[in-house]
Amino acid sequence: MADRVRASLRPMGFLPWRELGAHTEYFGGLDVIVGLNSGYGDFELVAYGRTAEAMERLAHTLGVDWTDRLSDV
Secondary structure (H helix, E strand, C coil): HHHHHHHCCCCCCCCEEEEEEEEEECCCCCCCEEECCCCCCCCEEEECCHHHHHHHHHHHCCCCCCCCCCCCC
């Protein structure tokens, strides 16, 4: 998954976020921000989208289906 994120999205230019063993890099796309953790954090990938359509577009770009895991919160 990390290779697909790096190939499909642009780095946001922030230094990696390091907290509690996490090493998170942030990437941006059309109406989405993706946090990619290569450390010991809780999740390898966290995605935030402005709309459900943006999240669906990101899922298609990355070749995944996470419709059952989307949250409106």
